[in-house]
Amino acid sequence: MARDLPLGNGNVLVNFDRNYNLRDIYFPYVGQENQAAEHLSHFGVWTDEGFFWIDHPEYMKQVSYLNDSMISHVEGSHERLGLKMQLRDGVDVQENVFLRKVNITNTWGKERTVKLYFHLDVDLCGNGIGNTVYYDPDLHSLVYYKGHRYMTLSSWTNENNSANCSGYAIGQKGFNGLEGTWKDAEDGKLGCNPVAQGAVDGTIELTLTLPANGSKEAWFWICFGRELQQVRKLENKVRESSPQALLQRTYNFWKEWLEQDQHDLGLLDPSMASFYKRSLLIIRSNMDNRGAIIAANDSDILKFAKDTYSYMWPRDGALIAHALDRSGFVKLTSQFYQFCRRAITEDGYLQHKYNPDGSPGSSWHPWVNAAGEKQLPIQEDETALVLYTLWHHHQLAKTMDDAREDYDKLVIPAADFMIRYRDASSLPLPSYDLWEERYGVHAFTVSSVYAGLLAAANFAEYFKDEARVIHYRDTAAKMKSAVEKQMYSEQEKRFVRSLYWNREKSKYEQDLTLDASLYALFDFEMFDAGDPRIEATMKAIRNQLWVQTEVGGIARYSDDYYHQVTKDVGKVPGNPWFICTLWYAEWVIATAKTEEGLKEAADLIRWTMSHALPSGVLAEQVNPYTGDPMSVSPLTWSHASFVKVVQEYMSKLKMLKNKGSGKEDVSDAKLLAGAGVQQ
Template structure:
């Protein structure tokens, strides 16, 4: 089940499903560790003796408060005569999750209502050795394991609570409408708390539910002293003010661009910000619903590729101060040999991988996607173009640019001048790809310009010369005259014979968006025409697939694959460069039609129904949309429109 809303603050992150249940809770990093892992933290009502889960009989509308990463959710049950208005948020800098609830009685008669909050935590991603207890001094329930502590309370106060082993689950007590005040349990456990209220006819009441994260009882107590001294109302107020101020820093988008596009642009910036850890990692998605469909893994990793596209969009939006941390994270994660590995956890450790370190014959090979190394350097030069912060560039040049550039310069075939084999952007096949080679060209050109900025003139000349060799190699070996377009890659078969992979792939648009060739070059135009012919989905919701016969979550053989946001936006970028504004607007509007109620974008979509597939939200999807809006904005200024 995909996610309907997210809230975060750089060290704490929460996801919610369509039943208002919290499904993912990360702390102390955004993306690490998930203390729910998809388990439901239910919200359950007991109205005049009648139990009501929010998955039955409730009409729900998801949105966010304007210009803030604070949910604005309405849930109505006409049979019960109850309305809920909910605001979820995480404090602007403290790991304090707050759910503000206003409950309304829609009937003329008095009602007795119990609102239960059920917790199914797996602290540090395990059910082993968890403990939960009622803490009389703190006046709430504490779940803890090792140095992870979660404190649960209600303001003004908890009415009832219980803590149990899962074999005697707390949900059984919830379903009976009364909690037993059991004070402690350990192992595989759960808990529940309630707030009990009597509502007069047409009456309403407002209260707050909290989860405070910390590393010890003392740590929790210090946070609670501040929360209670400042008041929850103040925490809510200052968090909303912060988000509005943060979003107000963005650069202006032209008024001639529609409100629908601008609204999703603003929402996308906030969603991107939510996925940024305070230490610099940017996770692809915190949606753990992919776990059981993705070989018991997930997307809560920091991919240098995704992150590069993301920070370029943020830099161009005016958030250069925020993206610095990503480049500092890159310094930390770059190997001493000058390349990035596949993906990283938010603490900087190497993430899970499926790329082998030997080939089919047992020979050593680098398990890398070289575009990830190249794109970080390209993104860094883009960062400089937007910020003009040469001091920052000078500070990290020796640690990041120089080793990465020398790696790209040396990891090449001497005969062709092209990079040696690595994995493609979709992480599925290994070879010498047009996309990857184009990004290496962009990375080396950027390294040359950064070297010149920092006074390393010999290196600037050297990197530029090599970039031209790569460019010449691409045009000579990866453009197929017979096909009249670029091919996906060169690879060697099991016998060692060099082969051409002629599958049409949307990533071939890199020959344009990396600056290798202008948009109107005949070789680019021919390639784009092939992409549109083979990958555009003409039926259903339309959109652009990744490549021919893409099997990842593929609906059926009728379609080349599912439509993706990022590929569709790459095509829109080309339309903009070609001054085809109407075609680009059509694709941007296609994206706005794909957003969820609250403005979230998935990785890909069912081509027939338009339902989200894979994870929601995907940070790169939001960044791709923002980048295209920025391209359109720039083009409209140039055209005087």
């Protein structure tokens, strides 16, 4: 089930499913150690007249964020039981605390007793072995621990001025028919077992007296730490400051954080501007404070592959950081580049992917080919794009004077590797493609290496390293020439996605499969967007990869097998991906000569918005017949692509409006968007 409404602070990340059940709890790194381990934590309400969990169909609810913040806002009602309930959740921006505010209303004309139940089911360190939960009589809280992982579950209401819970249940789950302590809550009576170990869970109860046609407020929170003393201190801070104060400062922080964006959102209609801001917040929720930008944190993907997207791919990270840099969040993205500087190998390349703590992530790329010969298990574009976006980062941040360490420890090793890792024609040697499926020479990879070498040359020029300036630029020029000679098909009258080595013929052969990633040839500035060869390539993508159903959107490539829904590839070449659809919109923006020429791009931006979840969350791809999210959700790259396209749309729109009004404007649209300049 797709994840909705991620909430986090860079150390703690919580995800909910579409029913607003708590499903993922990441700590101490965003994306590493899912303390929920796919288990569902319940929230329920008991009255004399009946009981319901928050996901019960009789509890009709709307799930969204509170304005432009990282605070959730859930409104719902249970007509049969005469109750309305509002939930507002957040992760505090200063402390590692998850907060839940509950406002519950009795719509009947008589006083009633209501009990609220917060069930928390975790497997600390990602497994159910050796966990402990106990009731702490001093805190009146449940304490979960294993090793250096501690969590507390607490409650509070101003009724009788008491912070005490009214009951609790602690037990074992997942074996001998034990479902968990949440089952104990359904009769409104908890057993108060004081401790359990092994595979365990716990539920805490809070009792309220609701006046006739009146409301009451209640609070629950979870503190996270590495030691018992840490969570005890956090518990005291929450109680001394009040959970309301923490939630309010979190709301205020995210509203102010968005104000750092340097673009004039007044050019957009309100819904597009709001979606743009929502995308920025969702991107931030998937970023760890130590620099890792995580692809996605939807543990539901485990059901298919027994692995997740909770890794940092340097390619995804670089393009996401680039979108944030263009917005003005340069201090935030600097942590990503420090991460890459620490991660780069002695040979000068970045590996497939990384865990949030900086260690190498799992990989399916082999170190030998079918003939048993050594090959590097890399996607070279991941190394190249870090250099490309790093140059723009320092330009936008105006920090070139502080870039010497990046140049010495990241740029030179990476650029020198890319110089070495090429054939006699100056094309890069084979590596895996951005889709991580094929080993060859790919247009996306070549475009990124070209851009990375030119970025390295720019660094070299700034630091007066003249020999490298010449070498890097000369190699990039040869690479472009090789692309023109070897990666353009006279037969198809467009560029091709890949070259594969034919051993028998001792030469490369073209792969004519149409692929949306060919957009990189203009986006990474190897060729002008208006080049007739690029125009023919992009139009072929739009004509042949557009999904011919009511859903629409652009597929990755023809006969895409990943999560494939149908073999009718003539109608559905693949599932529509948000990033692929937005790449085409980028080209439309880049080539638009009039405001009317931007309409198709605006329509594609709105297509993206219309296929998001109600909260604004974008998946990786959607079902070509139903539009339902597929694969992981949210995908950070989808949101970053939306941000970047909207930035370029605003910039081009502003330039065309000025041109139409007679104002002189010689700024380049892409550069203007990148700098976040307002006119």
